[in-house]
Amino acid sequence: xxxxxxxxxxxxxxxxxxxxxxxxxxxxxxxxxxxxxxxxxxxxxxxxxxxxxxxxxxxxxxxxxxxxxxxxxxxxxxxxxxxxxxxxxxxxxxxxxxxxxxxxxxxxxxxxxxxxxxxxxxxxxxxxxxxxxxxxxxxxxxxxxxxxxxxxxxxxxxxxxxxxxxxxxxxxxxxxxxxxxxxxxxxxxxxxxxxxxxxxxxxxxxxxxxxxxxxxxxxxxxxxxxxxxxxxxxxxxxxxxxxxxxxxxxxxxxxxxxxxxxxxxxxxxxxxxxxx
Amino acid sequence: xxxxxxxxxxxxxxxxxxxxxxxxxxxxxxxxxxxxxxxxxxxxxxxxxxxxxxxxxxxxxxxxxxxxxxxxxxxxxxxxxxxxxxxxxxxxxxxxxxxxxxxxxxxxxxxxxxxxxxxxxxxxxxxxxxxxxxxxxxxxxxxxxxxxxxxxxxxxxxxxxxxxxxxxxxxxxxxxxxxxxxxxxxxxxxxxxxxxxxxxxxxxxxxxxxxxxxxxxxxxxxxxxxxxxxxxxxxxxxxxxxxxxxxxxxxxxxxxxxxxxxxxxxxxxxxxxxxxxxxxxxxxxxxxxxxxxxxxxxxxxxxxxxxxxxxxxxxxxxxxxxxxxxxxxxxxxxxxxxxxx
Numbered sequence: 361x362x363x364x365x366x367x368x369x370x371x372x373x374x375x376x377x378x379x380x381x382x383x384x385x386x387x388x389x390x391x392x393x394x395x396x397x398x399x400x401x402x403x404x405x406x407x408x409x410x411x412x413x414x415x416x417x418x419x420x421x422x423x424x425x426x427x428x429x430x431x432x433x434x435x436x437x438x439x440x441x442x443x444x445x446x447x448x449x450x451x452x453x454x455x456x457x458x459x460x461x462x463x464x465x466x467x468x469x470x471x472x473x474x475x476x477x478x479x480x481x482x483x484x485x486x487x488x489x490x491x492x493x494x495x496x497x498x499x500x501x502x503x504x505x506x507x508x509x510x511x512x513x514x515x516x517x518x519x520x521x522x523x524x525x526x527x528x529x530x531x532x533x534x535x536x537x538x539x540x541x542x543x544x545x546x547x548x549x550x551x552x553x554x555x556x557x558x559x560x561x562x563x564x565x566x567x568x569x570x571x572x573x574x575x576x577x578x579x580x581x582x583x584x585x586x587x588x589x590x591x592x593x594x595x596x597x598x599x600x601x602x603x604x605x606x607x608x609x610x611x612x613x614x615x616x617x618x619x620x621x622x623x624x625x626x627x628x629x630x631x632x633x634x635x636x
Numbered sequence: 637x638x639x640x641x642x643x644x645x646x647x648x649x650x651x652x653x654x655x656x657x658x659x660x661x662x663x664x665x666x667x668x669x670x671x672x673x674x675x676x677x678x679x680x681x682x683x684x685x686x687x688x689x690x691x692x693x694x695x696x697x698x699x700x701x702x703x704x705x706x707x708x709x710x711x712x713x714x715x716x717x718x719x720x721x722x723x724x725x726x727x728x729x730x731x732x733x734x735x736x737x738x739x740x741x742x743x744x745x746x747x748x749x750x751x752x753x754x755x756x757x758x759x760x761x762x763x764x765x766x767x768x769x770x771x772x773x774x775x776x777x778x779x780x781x782x783x784x785x786x787x788x789x790x791x792x793x794x795x796x797x798x799x800x801x802x803x804x805x806x807x808x809x810x811x812x813x814x815x816x817x818x819x820x821x822x823x824x825x826x827x828x829x830x831x832x833x834x835x836x837x838x839x840x841x842x843x844x845x846x847x848x849x850x851x852x853x854x855x856x857x858x859x860x861x862x863x864x865x866x867x868x869x870x871x872x873x874x875x876x877x878x879x880x881x882x883x884x885x886x887x888x889x890x891x892x893x894x895x896x897x898x899x900x901x902x903x904x905x906x907x908x909x910x911x912x913x914x915x916x917x918x919x920x921x922x923x924x925x926x927x928x929x930x931x932x933x934x935x936x937x938x939x940x941x942x943x944x945x946x947x948x949x950x951x952x953x954x955x956x957x958x959x960x961x962x963x964x965x966x967x968x969x970x971x972x973x974x975x976x977x
Contacts, residue, residue, distance in 0.1 A: 377786065380778065381795035384856065388798060390820050391810045403818040453707035460700025468708065475715040477905075477965065479913045481934040482958040485941050485951045486721035487714060506714035509707045539699040568803045570916040571934075575942060586805040590920050593809055600813055607806045618801045622794065629800070629857060630864035632906070 395604035422602035431588035438503045442566040445508030454517025476511035497576040520554035560621050561628030585610045725951035743952035760933040764911045767850035774855045779862035797856045808920035811849050839929035858903045865899030901972045
């Protein structure tokens with residue numbers, strides 16, 4: 361690449377990148393900045409880009425206005441349980457569908473696969489009726505069990521397992537290792553990248569879950585963070601500083617997840633683009 | 637649950653079927669260990685280990701079934717059966733209190749004559765079209781941009797990716813604030829000389845407000861998928877094209893786009909399905925208003941079922957949504973596979 365073309369790229373590429381970055385970050389910046397503004401300066405003309413004076417109270421007030429400690433606990437329990445379920449069941453099912461031979465394997469895989477693109481919105485009414493019949497509304501069980509495994513997780517694990525040679529499993533069998541031990545101590549350690557990607561992806565999705573808790577949770581003690589935030593908005597809609605504060609707190613786990621597990625976070629999405 | 641008599645009976649049944657099949661398989665595939673100890677018919681001594689190995693194979697199949705079972709149960713009970721049930725409920729009138737009453741296709745006939753439903757369907761289609769098409773173009777453009785040599789690439793890419801990280805509900809709350817009459821969006825528009833827009837309070841603008849959020853949030857997501865697709869294209873193609881003197885645009889048109897076809901198809905199908913499901917943002921920001929301008933189909937289904945308790949009607953709407961998703965997916969796959977031949 362010559363000097364000229366690289367200079368021309370500088371002229372076009374970097375302003376574009378900076379623009380994209382700013383657009384991506386603006387809502388975050390605005391959320392945090394405004395959580396420190398006072399109600400007088402919230403809509404000041406001209407717009408205040410840096411809060412002055414700084415209002416420190418919004419976070420505490422918002423946190424105490426509703427039982428957010430409880431909501432955080434609920435969200436954590438639900439998201440962690442769903443993630444653990446998807447890792448365990450998804451990897452088991454993927455392993456089964458990839459490395460074992462039995463009657464009906466192909467059709468069973470297709471059945472699981474066919475639910476992958478099925479929107480919850482299509483099944484929301486019957487699913488609610490099913491869960492109601494099981495007497496699960498307003499329980500952790502109702503929030504967790506229907507989502508313990510998704511077609512996506514099974515698909516992802518099966519795809520990844522195809523890269524693991526069958527000879528390895530055969531060798532372990534000849535050495536007399538039990539099937540469960542082969543799964544847990546030989547196959548799974550090799551699947552760490554896929555497991556990490558699936559784990560982060562599932563945690564993000566379940567932390568984000570809104571429509572389902574909205575349908576089956578009516579008790580305050582079982583509300584999750586998204587429900588808490590939307591409820592806060594409908595009850596204290598004009599307390600923007602507090603609303604932004606609580607929104608920022610609700611986003612924090614996702615930001616931490618992204619920064620510490622960035623590779624897996626992006627991998628989980630990139631993998632959805634890999635087809636058979 | 638695993639110790640229940642039902643499971644035991646199932647195991648036995650499976651064992652019998654699996655055993656027979658695996659016998660057939662073993663004969664066909666002839667694994668390496670077997671070849672080593674090649675049992676011959678006349679050597680009676682070797683019969684024993686051969687039968688033993690059959691039960692090992694059966695045990696393996698059984699293990700395969702056993703570890704698939706929990707997944708299968710959950711998928712069947714909470715995904716597959718509800719889908720079939722949706723069709724069943726859609727033929728009934730059901731308000732959760734009185735028992736369901738069979739009414740045939742009445743729900744569907746009513747819906748097709750209901751201006752609110754038709755309006756809602758139109759809103760959904762508008763949302764899907766006007767949010768997805770820009771997303772495809774922007775996501776691909778960004779992916780091409782990020783596939784180049786960039787300083788501080790990680791920093792820029794992380795910043796661009798941030799919209800995906802924000803939870804949907806937070807997204808709705810923060811953008812509601814940003815779309816405020818005196819909010820940051822209108823302020824920025826004012827810099828370029830555009831008069832303040834009454835985003836969420838006008839039936840003319842509310843849908844656009846939600847479409848913009850959809851584009852903001854979805855673009856980086858599909859950018860990542862496109863980027864994975866781009867990185868799978870071997871560099872030699874571009875080098876060869878450069879030697880032949882192809883322009884960057886020509887390279888994009890004749891190498892990138894054709895080789896990206898599977899990824900593009902996937903992005904198109906996925907993005908449309910995700911856009912068809914948009915729910916949290918319109919519910920929280922506008923509740924479907926003003927004047928029904930943002931009542932997308934999922935929102936209407938939710939309100940029909942859980943605010944007006946018309947389960948049958950809501951299920952009939954779900955069936956329409958389901959058919960739309962299926963038809964669309966099939967249509968796009970057809971479109972692309974025809975192009976390939």
